[in-house]
Amino acid sequence: MWTSDWEFGLPLAVATIVFHVAAFMLTTRALVPEVAGRNNGHYRFIATVGLLAVAAALLHGLEGLAWAQLYVWLGALPDFRTAVLYSLGAMTSYGHADIYLERQWMLLGTIEAVNGLILFGLTTAFFFAAIQKLWPPRS
Numbered sequence: 642m643w644t645s646d647w648e649f650g651l652p653l654a655v656a657t658i659v660f661h662v663a664a665f666m667l668t669t670r671a672l673v674p675e676v677a678g679r680n681n682g683h684y685r686f687i688a689t690v691g692l693l694a695v696a697a698a699l700l701h702g703l704e705g706l707a708w709a710q711l712y713v714w715l716g717a718l719p720d721f722r723t724a725v726l727y728s729l730g731a732m733t734s735y736g737h738a739d740i741y742l743e744r745q746w747m748l749l750g751t752i753e754a755v756n757g758l759i760l761f762g763l764t765t766a767f768f769f770a771a772i773q774k775l776w777p778p779r780s
Contacts, residue, residue: 709727
């Protein structure tokens with residue numbers, strides 16, 4: 642009954658998680674070591690956390706776009722714009738837009754919501770690790 646939801650949703654969930662972890666690892670490796678050894682630690686700390694936040698927003702946006710593309714490709718939503726709005730609402734558990742998936746794909750939205758919770762949890766973990774490594778800023 643919901644086999645197709647799992648067949649399409651689970652691989653995309655795994656792919657977005659792997660992408661998220663890999664991108665965050667590269668981003669934190671690129672930003673964090675550079676900050677620790679320089680002067681003006683407080684300013685660099687603020688800049689690093691700001692850049693990590695921008696990276697996180699971009700990652701979540703890209704992952705939401707991947708889900709939106711899947712919804713359009715499956716015919717679960719009529720167009721990409723609607724699918725992006727639905728996807729970001731599902732991923733963040735915001736869900737205030739009156740947009741609904743086609744009945745046969747309703748579980749897919751729930752799978753995306755679970756994926757979003759995992760992605761935001763991973764983002765929190767990466768932020769915690771980066772801040773722990775940087776705080777207190779060295780000047």
